[in-house]
Amino acid sequence: MMNISYTVATVCLVLNTLVLALAHFMANAPVWAFSVIPVGLLWWYGQKRNWKGLTHVVFLIYVAQSVHGIFLGASLVLMSISLTASLLVWDLDFLHLRLQRAEHVINRDEIVQRHLKRWQNMAVLTFMLVAVALSAEFELDFVWIVLIALVLASFLGK
Amino acid sequence: MRRRFILVFLLCLFLVLGLFAQRGELLIMMIPLLVFLGAGTLLKPKEIELTVSRSLEADHTSHGETVVVKLQATNRGSKLDEVVLLDILPARVELCEGNNRLLTTLEPGETVAWEYTLRVFRGNWRFQGLLATVGNPFGLFRKEFLIPAGKELSVRPEAKKLKRVVVRPRRTQFYTGTIPTRIGGSGIDFLGIREYQPGDSHRLINWKTMARHPDRLYSNEFEQERIASIGLIFDCRRQSYPVGNQELLLDCVSTQAAALADALISEGNRVGLLAYGDILDWTFLGSGKVHKERIIRAITNIRLNDRDVFRSLDRIPTRLFPPRSQLVVFSPLQKKDLKPLIHLQARGYQITIISPNPISFEWNDQPDTEDFRMADRILRMERKLMDRKLNRSGIHFIDWDMNVPFHRIVDRHFNRRSRPAFNLSKL
Numbered sequence: 001m002m003n004i005s006y007t008v009a010t011v012c013l014v015l016n017t018l019v020l021a022l023a024h025f026m027a028n029a030p031v032w033a034f035s036v037i038p039v040g041l042l043w044w045y046g047q048k049r050n051w052k053g054l055t056h057v058v059f060l061i062y063v064a065q066s067v068h069g070i071f072l073g074a075s076l077v078l079m080s081i082s083l084t085a086s087l088l089v090w091d092l093d094f095l096h097l098r099l100q101r102a103e104h105v106i107n108r109d110e111i112v113q114r115h116l117k118r119w120q121n122m123a124v125l126t127f128m129l130v131a132v133a134l135s136a137e138f139e140l141d142f143v144w145i146v147l148i149a150l151v152l153a154s155f156l157g158k
Numbered sequence: 159m160r161r162r163f164i165l166v167f168l169l170c171l172f173l174v175l176g177l178f179a180q181r182g183e184l185l186i187m188m189i190p191l192l193v194f195l196g197a198g199t200l201l202k203p204k205e206i207e208l209t210v211s212r213s214l215e216a217d218h219t220s221h222g223e224t225v226v227v228k229l230q231a232t233n234r235g236s237k238l239d240e241v242v243l244l245d246i247l248p249a250r251v252e253l254c255e256g257n258n259r260l261l262t263t264l265e266p267g268e269t270v271a272w273e274y275t276l277r278v279f280r281g282n283w284r285f286q287g288l289l290a291t292v293g294n295p296f297g298l299f300r301k302e303f304l305i306p307a308g309k310e311l312s313v314r315p316e317a318k319k320l321k322r323v324v325v326r327p328r329r330t331q332f333y334t335g336t337i338p339t340r341i342g343g344s345g346i347d348f349l350g351i352r353e354y355q356p357g358d359s360h361r362l363i364n365w366k367t368m369a370r371h372p373d374r375l376y377s378n379e380f381e382q383e384r385i386a387s388i389g390l391i392f393d394c395r396r397q398s399y400p401v402g403n404q405e406l407l408l409d410c411v412s413t414q415a416a417a418l419a420d421a422l423i424s425e426g427n428r429v430g431l432l433a434y435g436d437i438l439d440w441t442f443l444g445s446g447k448v449h450k451e452r453i454i455r456a457i458t459n460i461r462l463n464d465r466d467v468f469r470s471l472d473r474i475p476t477r478l479f480p481p482r483s484q485l486v487v488f489s490p491l492q493k494k495d496l497k498p499l500i501h502l503q504a505r506g507y508q509i510t511i512i513s514p515n516p517i518s519f520e521w522n523d524q525p526d527t528e529d530f531r532m533a534d535r536i537l538r539m540e541r542k543l544m545d546r547k548l549n550r551s552g553i554h555f556i557d558w559d560m561n562v563p564f565h566r567i568v569d570r571h572f573n574r575r576s577r578p579a580f581n582l583s584k585l
Contacts, residue, residue: 056164063168066187067175076183084190091194094161094297102242102261106270110263111240115295118197126193133186140185145177152169 005112006047009092013044016085020065023074023082032072036065043089052097059090080130088119162298165195198298207235208264210243210288210307217309220316221280221409224254228273229307231288233264242291248283248311250405251276278313280409282459285309314458315409317417320565323425323572327386327484328508335385335426343382350379387428387443389479390419390453393489394435395469396462400490401516402523404462407490407560411514414564415488416457418512421568423450431456432478434471436463440478472498482506490516496544500551510554512567515541519560 017040024033039061046054063086066079095115099105169191176184208231215226231243245258256274264270287307293300330339342349351364354375367376392415394408401407422429423445430443431453441449441456467473471489479485485502489495491513503509517537524530541557548555556571558564 056160060164060168067172067184070181070183070187071179076186079183079187080190083187087190087194091296095295098240098297099261102259104257104260104272106260106262106272111261114239114263118201118295122193122197126190129189129193130186133189145173148173149170152166152173 005092005095005116008116009047009089009096010044012085012092013040013047013089016040016062016082016089019078019085020062020069020082023069023078024065024072026078027069027072027074029069029072029074032065032068039065047093047096050097050100055090055093059086062086076134077130080126084123084126088123091119161296162195162198165191165298169195194296195298198294198296201239201294201296202299203292203294203301204236206233206238206241206290206292206303208232208241208288208290208303208305209234210305212285212307212309214285214309214311216311218312218314219278221278221313221413222316223278223313225276225278225311226273227258227276227285228271229288230269230271231264231305232269233266235266237266238264238292239295240293242293243305244289244291245274245307246286246289247276248281248285250279250281251283252279253277278311279405280313280315280412280458281461282455283311283313285311312455312458314454315413315416317413317420317454318565320417320421320568323418323421323568325386325388325422325425325427325484325572327388327482328506329480329482330384330386333385333426335383337384337386337425337427339382339384341382342379345380345383347381347383348378349381351376352379353377385426385428385445387430387480387483388422389443389483389485390415390429390431391474391485391487391489392431392433392457392460393471393487393491394433394460394463396435396464397469398435398490398492398495399462399516401520407514407516407519408460408462410519410560411488412457412460414512416454417564418486418568419453419457420450423453429453430478432474433460434474435468436461436465438475440475442478443480470498471495472501474498474502476502476505476507479507482508485509487511488514490514491544493540493544496547499548499553503551503553510556511548512556512558513541514558514560517541521561 017036021033021036024036039058043055043058046058063083066083066086069079070076095112099108099111105111169188172184172188172191176182210229210231213228219225227245229245241262241264243260243262247253247258254275254277256272258274260270260272262270285308288305290303290305291300292303325337327337330337338347342352351367354363354377358377362377364376364378368374392412396404399407419429419431426445428443428445429449431441433439433456439456439459441452444452485507487499487509489511491511499509499511517534521534545555545557556567558567
């Protein structure tokens with residue numbers, strides 16, 4: 001089961017890299033598209049070698065590339081998929097690390113299975129919300145922005 | 159937590175960038191991050207109700223032995239998706255087999271049991287309890303709880319039984335024991351002949367002497383045998399142990415101190431112990447099996463310390479030991495200790511110093527270089543000089559070569575018939 005989480009993480013990483021490269025390619029930025037691949041390889045190698053600090057750095061690079069893609073005019077759907085996949089890989093890396101650090105784990109399979117199930121539901125919810133956000137039109141006024149900022153600040157304090 | 163901070167930082171960045179660049183797409187890109195953060199918040203850990211029971215293979219054991227620790231945790235509260243249970247180990251134990259850290263899920267009412275093996279070292283140790291870390295599955299929030307599961311483990315120095323230890327103190331106690339006092343009275347060993355006195359038993363009359371001197375009667379006189387009061391002083395000052403592995407040397411010395419105390423009490427003597435270096439920790443003079451346990455327990459508790467007040471040996475509270483009694487000092491000794499010890503001897507105490515030689519203790523671990531050989535020579539000369547100074551003052555100094563088994567040292571210095579133990583020749 002441990003291998004399943006690792007396999008899922010690797011598949012998501014490959015998919016994420018391909019999606020991000022494709023989106024950049026479609027936005028007529030082939031140089032940026034190719035630049036995604038070495039970063040993906042670095043993340044994959046870091047996973048294999050258990051480089052703990054690398055995962056945060058590479059995750060941030062992926063997010064930065066997604067944002068950059070938006071500015072280049074890349075597809076928003078592809079970027080959302082890429083960002084969700086990045087989050088998933090980042091989280092599975094952390095799960096892998098937690099399980100490894102504990103050494104003695106009881107119900108290991110159950111932990112991994114539950115985690116993947118949770119992610120399945122979260123991914124579905126994310127894509128539904130993105131679809132709703134794309135189809136509907138919202139107008140954000142100053143009150144909403146202040147409210148969102150306050151909610152975010154409260155997360156830091158907790 | 160770092161992960162939560164990264165997420166909130168990214169969300170803020172998306173918000174600010176989206177607003178400044180007037181790009182709604184960036185705000186939509188916040189959705190995956192918000193879902194992740196929201197799910198993490200919903201699955202935030204709540205209070206837990208865990209009960210843990212611990213059982214040890216043995217409540218007391220010997221230095222260097224292994225002990226199996228068995229733990230059983232039961233969840234009396236709500237479901238725990240991921241809980242890390244870390245058993246907080248005492249200071250000087252070594253994990254041999256298994257693991258003291260466990261990650262598991264716990265359904266309500268579910269019990270999880272595990273065990274691990276520890277190698278334990280001298281001391282009285284207390285297992286505090288378990289540190290339960292409940293995090294949400296995404297690692298965004300974490301709460302720690304200390305679950306009490308206390309148990310005490312006493313690890314005694316593994317003392318080998320010593321053969322008979324002969325002491326000849328200046329002053330003995332009233333009660334019958336094994337120490338010859340050189341005073342006539344009831345005893346086993348023949349001491350001499352004296353003139354018959356009314357009241358002497360007829361069995362004591364020496365008939366052979368009477369045959370030579372028919373006008374008088376003579377009685378045999380036997381040597382009284384008494385017990386002695388012996389004070390053990392254990393040096394716990396850190397600076398007295400100038401070696402790399404101080405704890406190991408202390409363990410060696412305490413083991414042999416326990417062996418000597420055991421032998422002395424077995425002979426019927428009254429033995430007291432003063433651990434000098436930490437707070438003044440003493441065990442009053444006493445004898446018998448219960449007192450032997452008390453002394454061993456006190457030796458088990460001995461720790462090295464750095465207290466300024468005990469830097470020199472001149473703070474030894476002499477009131478704890480009867481005047482003119484025998485004192486046995488266990489210490490590697492420092493140069494500055496000579497004066498207080500000589501003063502103590504001058505006050506009438508009979509002192510024997512058993513000094514573990516730190517040079518012999520360190521020798522095996524050092525490279526055989528010219529510099530080291532030179533340092534070794536200098537240090538040995540210093541100790542020789544110390545030995546001479548102390549011997550001149552009437553103190554019996556035993557330079558204990560750590561490569562020689564302690565029972566041989568005891569045989570050589572305490573059990574020789576030719577040389578009365580504890581420096582009687584110098585009285």
